[in-house]
Amino acid sequence: MLKYDLAVVGGGPAGMAAALKAKECGVKKIIILERAETLGGILEQCIHTGFGLHYFGEELSGPEYAGRFIEQVRNTDIDVKTDTMVLDISDKNLITAVNKQDGLLHIDATAVVLAMGCRERPRGALSIAGTRASGIMTAGTAQKYVNIDGYMPGKKIVILGSGDIGLIMARRMTLEGAEVKMVCELMPYSGGLTRNIVQCLNDFNIPLKLSTTVIETHGKERLEGVTIAKVDEHGQVIDGTQEYVACDTLMLSVGLIPENELTKGIGVSLDPVTKGAVVTEMRETDHPGVFACGNVLQVHDLVDYVTMEAQMAGQGAASYIQDREVFENAEYISTSHGNGVRYIVPQKMNIRSKEDIKLYFRVGAVYKNAKVVLEADGTIISSKKKVKLAPGEMENVTVPADVIAKLTKDSTICVRVEESQ
Amino acid sequence: MKKNLTCVACPLGCSITVELDDQGQILSVTGNTCKRGDAYARTEMTNPTRSLTSTVKVEGGRHPVVPVKSAAPVPKSMLFDCMKEINKVVVKAPVHIGDTIIENILGTGVAIVATNDC
Numbered sequence: 001m002l003k004y005d006l007a008v009v010g011g012g013p014a015g016m017a018a019a020l021k022a023k024e025c026g027v028k029k030i031i032i033l034e035r036a037e038t039l040g041g042i043l044e045q046c047i048h049t050g051f052g053l054h055y056f057g058e059e060l061s062g063p064e065y066a067g068r069f070i071e072q073v074r075n076t077d078i079d080v081k082t083d084t085m086v087l088d089i090s091d092k093n094l095i096t097a098v099n100k101q102d103g104l105l106h107i108d109a110t111a112v113v114l115a116m117g118c119r120e121r122p123r124g125a126l127s128i129a130g131t132r133a134s135g136i137m138t139a140g141t142a143q144k145y146v147n148i149d150g151y152m153p154g155k156k157i158v159i160l161g162s163g164d165i166g167l168i169m170a171r172r173m174t175l176e177g178a179e180v181k182m183v184c185e186l187m188p189y190s191g192g193l194t195r196n197i198v199q200c201l202n203d204f205n206i207p208l209k210l211s212t213t214v215i216e217t218h219g220k221e222r223l224e225g226v227t228i229a230k231v232d233e234h235g236q237v238i239d240g241t242q243e244y245v246a247c248d249t250l251m252l253s254v255g256l257i258p259e260n261e262l263t264k265g266i267g268v269s270l271d272p273v274t275k276g277a278v279v280t281e282m283r284e285t286d287h288p289g290v291f292a293c294g295n296v297l298q299v300h301d302l303v304d305y306v307t308m309e310a311q312m313a314g315q316g317a318a319s320y321i322q323d324r325e326v327f328e329n330a331e332y333i334s335t336s337h338g339n340g341v342r343y344i345v346p347q348k349m350n351i352r353s354k355e356d357i358k359l360y361f362r363v364g365a366v367y368k369n370a371k372v373v374l375e376a377d378g379t380i381i382s383s384k385k386k387v388k389l390a391p392g393e394m395e396n397v398t399v400p401a402d403v404i405a406k407l408t409k410d411s412t413i414c415v416r417v418e419e420s421q
Numbered sequence: 422m423k424k425n426l427t428c429v430a431c432p433l434g435c436s437i438t439v440e441l442d443d444q445g446q447i448l449s450v451t452g453n454t455c456k457r458g459d460a461y462a463r464t465e466m467t468n469p470t471r472s473l474t475s476t477v478k479v480e481g482g483r484h485p486v487v488p489v490k491s492a493a494p495v496p497k498s499m500l501f502d503c504m505k506e507i508n509k510v511v512v513k514a515p516v517h518i519g520d521t522i523i524e525n526i527l528g529t530g531v532a533i534v535a536t537n538d539c
């Protein structure tokens with residue numbers, strides 16, 4: 001049995017930032033467990049630039065952003081075990097992991113940070129009729145083929161889902177000489193960042209077909225084409241709008257799901273909307289000493305926010321390890337979301353907190369010239385004008401410390417969208 | 422005349438409005454959150470540029486390819502020509518993050534550099 005103050009599960013940007021922050025806060029024995037052969041997480045295959053503008057003030061590619069943290073981890077005494085898969089975490093924070101060198105590993109950790117990231121929704125999650133021809137894959141799998149393994153998975157491509165990975169891949173495949181016929185999106189708006197629509201689709205005249213989905217795939221061995229159709233506001237196919245599109249590859253970019261099997265095993269409560277743990281502003285779950293951050297907690301579009309969130313978790317874990325007083329004296333209220341807001345992270349906040357607390361949230365639809373309103377006990381604390389709010393972009397609002405000081409255990413904190421008349 | 426753009430200089434993606442006079446001269450740039458947005462809008466109206474990222478073949482590395490980027494944006498109209506040049510290159514491992522792969526691609530004055538170790 002190995003004994004650590006802090007065990008971090010997952011060595012992506014979230015896991016590395018949490019471990020580094022805890023180290024900076026003085027935690028002695030820290031270990032990062034990563035199932036891949038290197039640290040870096042999903043960033044290793046995200047070779048496009050757009051990472052780190054907020055955090056480093058520079059536009060970096062994924063591997064460069066990850067590289068900076070890998071370097072920092074190397075310069076500390078944080079233990080790293082790669083090629084190591086965590087199998088189970090018990091409710092006593094006992095971790096079971098496996099790798100080739102050590103075989104089965106047992107780690108007893110005072111605190112645990114969950115940073116397992118997320119995975120892509122597979123084809124099974126959709127109702128597409130047709131054969132199991134090859135040439136159907138998630139956009140992230142295609143990204144790994146092209147950017148790491150160095151081969152092109154197809155020539156004529158249809159992308160279903162306008163999430164960022166799909167948009168990035170539309171450009172990548174086009175630049176490598178493939179013909180990207182279209183990106184179909186079930187919703188009447190794109191789930192990706194606006195900048196990615198502009199620089200990945202518009203720049204290359206790739207059509208984005210909104211309120212459109214793929215209903216059938218054709219081809220026996222290899223995909224030969226797909227049938228697309230328009231859908232109404234309830235997502236139902238509009239008869240007569242079916243259209244055949246010849247293609248050899250269908251890429252799915254239909255959403256990400258936090259990878260929470262381990263989290264469930266501990267018995268941590270999950271938020272039905274984020275599919276991640278319910279956490280406090282320190283990113284502690286409802287299981288004492290277990291923290292969560294990054295894409296395993298909520299799907300992020302900006303890695304900079306992942307890093308910042310992970311630092312909160314790392315700092316939280318450090319105070320849990322070093323001085324539990326804050327946790328023992330804490331009194332939590334739930335944050336609530338009103339009109340237009342789908343979820344808020346953190347779901348709970350400590351009203352004894354002496355510091356400002358930032359609430360991160362996503363809206364459920366596209367709003368123009370709307371206001372983000374923060375209310376405490378029914379009184380408006382702030383009202384911020386926003387030119388545009390979209391589900392694809394995470395927003396945040398700060399609850400100031402002086403407002404928190406006045407809250408009681410029966411108080412309410414609510415974030416809502418006020419639409420313009 | 423007014424033109425609406427989305428700034429692609431960072432993931433915030435601000436909506437920028439450029440006001441032009443009859444000669445197409447820029448009168449004002451509004452809606453940007455930072456200076457980069459202003460610069461983006463001005464180049465976008467005259468000589469649009471984009472950062473380019475891709476991969477280059479590696480012999481003897483830990484993966485068959487290593488990711489690369491243009492050290493600075495290149496003219497948008499030259500993206501496909503730059504890709505052709507990049508795809509001609511084969512490098513030998515070891516490659517380190519920041520290594521120059523192509524010094525000056527197609528006379529643009531822009532270098533292509535490695536963005537990972539391989």
Ligand SMILES: Cc1cc2nc3c(=O)[nH]c(=O)nc-3n(C[C@H](O)[C@H](O)[C@H](O)COP(=O)(O)OP(=O)(O)OC[C@H]3O[C@@H](n4cnc5c(N)ncnc54)[C@H](O)[C@@H]3O)c2cc1C
Nearest residue numbers: 010012013014035041042050086116117165294295302303
């Ligand atoms: C295609 C794509 C494009 C993106 N584009 C941008 C962009 O342009 N700009 C930007 O800022 N952000 C972008 N992002 C977002 C950003 O990359 C992610 O938000 C960030 O990588 C998430 O970090 P993470 O550490 O939470 O998860 P990950 O990077 O996924 O890391 C999780 C790690 O946990 C490991 N793990 C999981 N389960 C276990 C287990 N049981 N045992 C051991 N290890 C385990 C995994 O192997 C992985 O290494 C993009 C993301 C994707 C997927």
Ligand code: SF4
Nearest residue numbers: 428431434435454458
């Ligand atoms: S104006 Fe500045 S903040 Fe806004 S998208 Fe452009 S670079 Fe980003």
